[in-house]
Amino acid sequence: MPTSFELTPEMMRAIIMDHYSSPRHKHDAEGEGYVSLHSSSVNCIDDIEVYLKLNKEGKVEDACWNGVACAISTASSDIICDLLVGKTEDEAKYLIEQYNHMLHEEPYDAEPLEEALAFKNTSRQAARIHCATIGWDAFNELIKGHKHE
Amino acid sequence: MDLSKFRKDFPMLRDGITMQGKPLVWLDNASTTFKPDCVIEAIERYYKHETSNSHRGDYDLAYATDMEILKTREAVAKFIGSKKEEVVFTSGATNSLNLVAFGYGAKYLKSEDEILLTEAEHASNVLPWFKVAEMTGAKIKYIPLTKEGRLLPENLEKVITDHTKIVAVAHITNVLGYQADIKALSAIAHKHGAVLVCDGAQSVPHIKIDVKDLDCDFLAFSGHKLCGPTGIGVLYGKYDLLVKTDPFMTGGGMNARFDMCGDVGFLEPPMRFEAGTLNLAGIYGLHAAIDYLMGIGMDNIEAHERELKAYAVAKLKDYPNVKLYNADSEAGILTFNIDNIFAQDAATYFNSKGIAVRSGQHCAKILTSFLGTLATVRASFYFYTTKEDIDCLVDAIAHSEDYLDAYFI
Ligand SMILES: Cc1ncc(COP(=O)(O)O)c(C=O)c1O
Numbered sequence: 432m433p434t435s436f437e438l439t440p441e442m443m444r445a446i447i448m449d450h451y452s453s454p455r456h457k458h459d460a461e462g463e464g465y466v467s468l469h470s471s472s473v474n475c476i477d478d479i480e481v482y483l484k485l486n487k488e489g490k491v492e493d494a495c496w497n498g499v500a501c502a503i504s505t506a507s508s509d510i511i512c513d514l515l516v517g518k519t520e521d522e523a524k525y526l527i528e529q530y531n532h533m534l535h536e537e538p539y540d541a542e543p544l545e546e547a548l549a550f551k552n553t554s555r556q557a558a559r560i561h562c563a564t565i566g567w568d569a570f571n572e573l574i575k576g577h578k579h580e
Numbered sequence: 581m582d583l584s585k586f587r588k589d590f591p592m593l594r595d596g597i598t599m600q601g602k603p604l605v606w607l608d609n610a611s612t613t614f615k616p617d618c619v620i621e622a623i624e625r626y627y628k629h630e631t632s633n634s635h636r637g638d639y640d641l642a643y644a645t646d647m648e649i650l651k652t653r654e655a656v657a658k659f660i661g662s663k664k665e666e667v668v669f670t671s672g673a674t675n676s677l678n679l680v681a682f683g684y685g686a687k688y689l690k691s692e693d694e695i696l697l698t699e700a701e702h703a704s705n706v707l708p709w710f711k712v713a714e715m716t717g718a719k720i721k722y723i724p725l726t727k728e729g730r731l732l733p734e735n736l737e738k739v740i741t742d743h744t745k746i747v748a749v750a751h752i753t754n755v756l757g758y759q760a761d762i763k764a765l766s767a768i769a770h771k772h773g774a775v776l777v778c779d780g781a782q783s784v785p786h787i788k789i790d791v792k793d794l795d796c797d798f799l800a801f802s803g804h805k806l807c808g809p810t811g812i813g814v815l816y817g818k819y820d821l822l823v824k825t826d827p828f829m830t831g832g833g834m835n836a837r838f839d840m841c842g843d844v845g846f847l848e849p850p851m852r853f854e855a856g857t858l859n860l861a862g863i864y865g866l867h868a869a870i871d872y873l874m875g876i877g878m879d880n881i882e883a884h885e886r887e888l889k890a891y892a893v894a895k896l897k898d899y900p901n902v903k904l905y906n907a908d909s910e911a912g913i914l915t916f917n918i919d920n921i922f923a924q925d926a927a928t929y930f931n932s933k934g935i936a937v938r939s940g941q942h943c944a945k946i947l948t949s950f951l952g953t954l955a956t957v958r959a960s961f962y963f964y965t966t967k968e969d970i971d972c973l974v975d976a977i978a979h980s981e982d983y984l985d986a987y988f989i
Contacts, residue, residue, distance in 0.1 A: 447987070476922075476939075502922055
């Protein structure tokens with residue numbers, strides 16, 4: 432579980448701030464071939480739409496999201512988009528699984544998480560775990576849905 | 581008057597309660613309030629030594645419970661200046677407002693009628709009326725607010741017509757804390773043959789209420805916002821209007837007689853509206869809470885909260901990055917945002933400092949379009965709030981550039 436290097440609080444803050452202040456994937460889907468899912472929270476003000484496009488080989492070609500979101504949900508949704516691109520469905524599912532383990536303080540594989548490791552301590556604000564997972568859960572649903580098609 | 585001496589009556593304030601390892605600073609009193617020992621003891625007394633059902637006076641314990649219900653009704657009546665027959669026990673303000681909407685509104689409204697609300701109402705004073713409008717065909721209209729968010733009688737005058745049958749407004753609004761002149765609004769409503777429904781959830785706990793003077797037709801409030809238990813509240817209604825109101829729930833305890841052919845005789849108000857076993861422990865607790873507040877004095881409570889509000893507003897002036905939406909509202913409510921910090925993130929940051937404030941749309945969802953912001957942070961006071969509590973809030977604001985640390989450190 433331990434990573435080869437530990438993120439310091441400063442690094443975590445920098446990662447989250449970066450994706451919050453200039454999210455790269457925060458926009459509606461442009462063009463054809465996307466599936467989308469709406470997700471909102473009763474506890475927070477978050478209200479987002481996520482979009483996913485797979486290519487012929489079944490790998491994620493593009494992922495993006497848009498909507499109203501706090502710092503944690505903005506950064507976490509943006510980071511998963513970064514991480515999803517290029518992954519197969521199974522890789523994507525594994526990534527999301529490890530992320531959820533991390534947030535719920537269970538043993539996890541840090542290897543695929545990269546910048547998402549910045550949410551390692553989100554569990555300290557238990558009331559906000561759902562902000563760190565709102566985008567991830569929505570992508571998970573989309574990916575699972577794809578599998579069934 | 582120094583009200584801080586009352587803090588010792590509250591386990592939540594004296595027992596070293598912490599949040600995130602910090603001493604708790606409770607600034608969410610508009611959501612709910614702490615309970616003093618006397619309220620907790622009254623609830624305990626019912627469960628430990630006086631348990632019985634009511635309206636079933638076959639033995640001494642049941643009689644004692646009936647007497648306590650009566651005494652609580654009298655205490656509430658004295659507290660708001662009504663007759664005891666005009667006090668209906670409900671589960672809370674939401675229940676009370678639904679009772680008026682469905683028991684009175686749905687019964688009398690016609691498709692040509694209008695219901696007037698404002699954009700600052702709590703969902704509990706909006707959604708029941710939406711439903712009644714749907715059921716009856718009546719139309720919902722909004723009384724315009726001033727650009728600060730205040731409801732002025734002259735604006736009611738502008739939109740009221742002879743089709744208006746219901747004017748339903750908050751006495752004090754829950755997001756911004758503006759106090760409406762209910763007496764003037766009632767007079768205008770009555771001139772046009774409408775009834776005035778007053779949502780007192782945020783006013784009854786904080787200011788002296790005299791329903792005769794306000795002349796409102798109905799008044800709704802909750803016990804838990806005035807140091808009482810959850811699950812108990814009151815609907816006041818002028819007696820002749822209560823007589824015309826249908827029960828919202830039927831069942832045991834509210835019917836005088838019935839036979840299996842469907843011939844039912846309902847009891848007179850207030851019991852007509854109290855079907856089923858009431859929240860009896862809640863009634864014991866409500867009684868204690870009202871006695872407790874009256875012991876402190878509602879005028880003292882109001883004066884203290886005004887002083888705190890002025891103190892906080894003056895302090896926040898030093899922070900240009902704080903946008904305060906309601907500096908001049910009457911209630912002890914601060915509604916604000918910190919520049920570049922989403923309200924939800926700000927609340928989490930305050931949580932990390934042990935400070936409980938509410939973020940979000942505060943159930944007044946229509947207000948977001950009015951304020952031009954999606955969400956705000958709300959800090960709200962009660963008589964046990966101190967200047968030190970406000971200093972903690974201001975100190976946290978002063979260091980809020982590190983707000984994301986709440987997630988890492
Ligand atoms: C103005 C107003 N009306 C109604 C309510 C509903 O009160 P309750 O949830 O106790 O029924 C509230 C509670 O926040 C309120 O502030």
